[in-house]
Amino acid sequence: MKSIHLRNVSKSYGATPVLSGINLQIEPGEFTVLLGPSGCGKSTLLNIIAGLEDPSGGQLLIGDRDVTTAEPADRGLAMVFQSYALFPTMRVRDNLTFGLRIDRTPRAEIEKRLKWVSELLQIEKLLDRKPGQLSGGQRQRVAIGRALIRSTDVCLFDEPLSNLDAKLRTETRVEIKKLHRDLGTTIVYVTHDQVEAMTMADRVAVLSGGKVEQYDTPQAIYDKPMTRFVAGFLGSPSMNFLSGTLVAENGLRLVRGGGDLDLSGYEVTNGAPAGEAELGIRPEALRLTAPGAGRLRARVESIDLMGADRILWMSVDGRLWSVRVERDRACREGEEIGLDFSAAAASLFSRDTGARL
Amino acid sequence: MTSGSFRSSYRPARVAVLFFLVVALFFYGSLVWTGVISMTSSKLLPVYNFVGFDQYSRLWSTDRWIVSLVNMVIFGVLYVVVSMALGIFLAILLDRNVRGEGVFRAIFLYPFAVSLVVTGLAWRWIFEPAQGVQAIMRGFGFESFAFDWLSDPERAIYTLVIAGVWHSVGFAMIIVLAGLRGIGSDLWKAIRVEGIPLWRGYLQIILPSLWPVVASAVVLLASDVIRAYDLVITLTKGGPGFASDLPAKFAVDHFFGRANIGFASAASILMMLLVVAMLVPYFWAEYRAQKK
Numbered sequence: 001m002k003s004i005h006l007r008n009v010s011k012s013y014g015a016t017p018v019l020s021g022i023n024l025q026i027e028p029g030e031f032t033v034l035l036g037p038s039g040c041g042k043s044t045l046l047n048i049i050a051g052l053e054d055p056s057g058g059q060l061l062i063g064d065r066d067v068t069t070a071e072p073a074d075r076g077l078a079m080v081f082q083s084y085a086l087f088p089t090m091r092v093r094d095n096l097t098f099g100l101r102i103d104r105t106p107r108a109e110i111e112k113r114l115k116w117v118s119e120l121l122q123i124e125k126l127l128d129r130k131p132g133q134l135s136g137g138q139r140q141r142v143a144i145g146r147a148l149i150r151s152t153d154v155c156l157f158d159e160p161l162s163n164l165d166a167k168l169r170t171e172t173r174v175e176i177k178k179l180h181r182d183l184g185t186t187i188v189y190v191t192h193d194q195v196e197a198m199t200m201a202d203r204v205a206v207l208s209g210g211k212v213e214q215y216d217t218p219q220a221i222y223d224k225p226m227t228r229f230v231a232g233f234l235g236s237p238s239m240n241f242l243s244g245t246l247v248a249e250n251g252l253r254l255v256r257g258g259g260d261l262d263l264s265g266y267e268v269t270n271g272a273p274a275g276e277a278e279l280g281i282r283p284e285a286l287r288l289t290a291p292g293a294g295r296l297r298a299r300v301e302s303i304d305l306m307g308a309d310r311i312l313w314m315s316v317d318g319r320l321w322s323v324r325v326e327r328d329r330a331c332r333e334g335e336e337i338g339l340d341f342s343a344a345a346a347s348l349f350s351r352d353t354g355a356r357l
Numbered sequence: 358m359t360s361g362s363f364r365s366s367y368r369p370a371r372v373a374v375l376f377f378l379v380v381a382l383f384f385y386g387s388l389v390w391t392g393v394i395s396m397t398s399s400k401l402l403p404v405y406n407f408v409g410f411d412q413y414s415r416l417w418s419t420d421r422w423i424v425s426l427v428n429m430v431i432f433g434v435l436y437v438v439v440s441m442a443l444g445i446f447l448a449i450l451l452d453r454n455v456r457g458e459g460v461f462r463a464i465f466l467y468p469f470a471v472s473l474v475v476t477g478l479a480w481r482w483i484f485e486p487a488q489g490v491q492a493i494m495r496g497f498g499f500e501s502f503a504f505d506w507l508s509d510p511e512r513a514i515y516t517l518v519i520a521g522v523w524h525s526v527g528f529a530m531i532i533v534l535a536g537l538r539g540i541g542s543d544l545w546k547a548i549r550v551e552g553i554p555l556w557r558g559y560l561q562i563i564l565p566s567l568w569p570v571v572a573s574a575v576v577l578l579a580s581d582v583i584r585a586y587d588l589v590i591t592l593t594k595g596g597p598g599f600a601s602d603l604p605a606k607f608a609v610d611h612f613f614g615r616a617n618i619g620f621a622s623a624a625s626i627l628m629m630l631l632v633v634a635m636l637v638p639y640f641w642a643e644y645r646a647q648k649k
Contacts, residue, residue, distance in 0.1 A: 052546050073552025085543035089565035098561075099551035146551075158543075 001028040001186050002063035002076070002153040004049060009058035011044055011210075018044050019210045022058065026203075028153075029184045031177075033197040036207035037233070043158060045207070046190045050156055051075050062154060077154040078147035082162050084139045086131040092142050093127040096149050117149045120179075137168045144176070148183070157189040161196065173199060194234050198222065206230050224347070226269075228354035231280045231347055237311060237322035239280040243351065246277045252343075254279055258317050261295055265343040269356045276351035283311065283324040285345040288331070294338030298323075300331055314339075388629070395622035403618060412623035422624065425602040428514050432603065433582035435518045436525070440578055441571065443522065444529025449559055451530070452537045462534075466527035473524065477591025480520035481507070484592075510600035513593050517585070517601060520592055525581065529574050536570035537563065569646075576639050583632055604628050 004026040011019040019041045026032045034042040047053040049060065051072035060068045067075045086095050096117060100110045118124045121141045131139055140160060147155050157176070161169045177200050180187055191197055197204045198218045205215040206229075214226045225231035231239045244256030251264035252273065261279070287294070298314040298321065305327070312323045312331060316339065323339065331337065348357040398408045416422045447465055451458050468476065483489045484507045494502040506512040540563055548558040564571070586605040589595055595602040595610075604624060611621035 047546075050546070050550060052549060071552075072549045077550070079546065079550045081543040081547060083541055083543045085541065085547035087544075087547075087562045087566075089562070089568075099553065102551065102553050102557070146547075150551075 005061040007059040033201035035197040041210040082159040228349040240321040273357035280347040289338035294340030296339040399619040401616040448533035473587040513601040536567040
């Protein structure tokens with residue numbers, strides 16, 4: 001298994017910068033997800049790692065080898081694509097083994113690996129079919145098989161589950177995770193789906209506007225988003241925000257139109273917080289209280305039944321907030337209610353820079 | 358039922374029936390009539406004294422007909438194969454993101470916009486020893502340079518191939534290029550990551566997946582071969598002698614030049630059977646592909 005180091009990698013198309021100053025250190029055997037909205041540069045970054053596009057600046061190492069300008073085939077990696085990219089006129093068997101035959105792998109070795117991969121992915125019965133005769137899920141298994149059969153140290157996934165339906169997506173997700181655990185390959189996985197990122201990754205790099213916003217474990221990114229963008233991008237429903245001015249005398253307080261909000265107990269990340277700021281609280285970090293009892297006043301606007309729990313949509317300071325409550329909790333639309341939270345579970349972001357305070 | 362709803366529900370069908378009647382009368386009617394005439398001993402005017410398959414057996418003992426058939430095979434195979442091979446090659450070159458692709462596309466496609474009559478005349482001048490390539494080369498001082506295929510019975514047929522390929526190569530290129538443009542970028546990425554050399558990628562993955570496109574182009578080019586008349590008339594006039602005759606020219610000559618319409622009809626019917634024999638496998642393959 002090999003590590004992947006990206007050192008100050010940048011990419012621009014003409015005058016348009018797509019990626020700037022990307023630094024990632026992916027450890028051997030790690031499952032890294034590149035997460036971000038469309039157009040954030042995550043696919044471009046994956047293409048640069050694969051060697052399908054050249055970076056405009058910076059350095060890329062796989063293992064100890066500088067592969068910044070190496071051909072894709074010389075980088076010792078395999079790749080799975082969103083549209084599967086199977087060779088349409090070849091049988092599954094030939095799709096899996098074509099690359100090995102190009103490399104002049106001995107026939108016995110090819111047969112051995114073919115047997116191993118087709119048993120691993122349970123595609124033995126499909127070997128003599130053509131891609132056109134397979135379902136979407138089967139095609140994706142073959143595409144994964146074509147990547148695994150090369151026994152590379154690094155495997156890249158470019159939104160591999162986006163073309164599958166919801167049920168199949170969940171199943172395949174679990175399966176890819178299991179494959180990673182069993183094989184220990186270093187994986188870089190691009191997706192815009194935060195559920196995939198949260199459930200599969202050892203570490204997630206959240207990208208926005210061609211920059212890495214945060215690079216950490218899924219739990220850390222969820223609990224302690226380092227920028228306002230990450231806070232708003234992860235979580236469904238997303239984090240609730242409230243703006244005001246931070247004052248640090250007599251304990252940390254957020255001064256706003258509806259009265260001061262006591263934030264003592266908040267763990268400060270960067271320096272002395274002051275000035276215009278935004279407070280962020282996750283829907284499940286809010287507690288319902290009697291009207292007037294909590295630190296915030298709210299009015300229930302509508303109720304979403306989610307099965308396991310319920311999402312209450314309420315107006316707080318003229319903003320629409322969501323609160324996750326257990327399904328037995330009685331409440332009505334239009335009800336006045338109080339909200340409370342622990343300052344330790346909240347996040348504060350600078351209004352100017354978007355950085356966590 | 359009101360007349361309004363009658364009209365609105367039946368008008369399309371009535372228009373279609375009219376159209377089909379026209380087609381049936383003029384197309385299939387002519388076809389049947391030609392078939393009937395080919396069984397008679399008609400000369401200048403159609404007469405209906407039936408002689409069975411006499412005209413057909415006469416055809417097969419006529420040298421000129423055999424020569425024209427052999428010529429058609431030579432011309433057909435070379436024309437289709439060379440046009441497709443060059444067309445595919447040019448399409449691949451253009452597909453590699455060359456600069457000024459639009460200009461090249463226009464240059465290669467331009468001959469296709471020229472009518473075959475003009476193509477034939479232009480190439481006649483080029484091949485003509487007195488003013489064409491031979492004269493130019495001799496003008497440069499190569500006194501013994503000879504390029505007289507037009508008057509060489511063995512080689513006249515290849516002048517048709519050259520002119521025909523020049524005319525159609527752009528057409529083959531544009532059709533294949535359209536197919537290549539439909540190939541997803543992921544497939545190309547997969548080919549690169551798997552370390553497959555470019556030429557093997559094209560030969561073993563991309564082109565096989567374009568076979569319906571290639572097959573359509575081949576069928577269209579093949580129909581040119583059987584219809585080929587204007588090119589022959591303007592370029593070689595079937596000569597020298599009848600060394601570069603093709604079946605279509607054979608039939609027209611006997612219809613109008615030699616006033617032997619029974620004989621010419623027999624030749625026409627055989628040409629039609631050739632077309633049918635060529636198209637049936639294509640439609641059969643299409644039909645089977647659709648059933649899957």
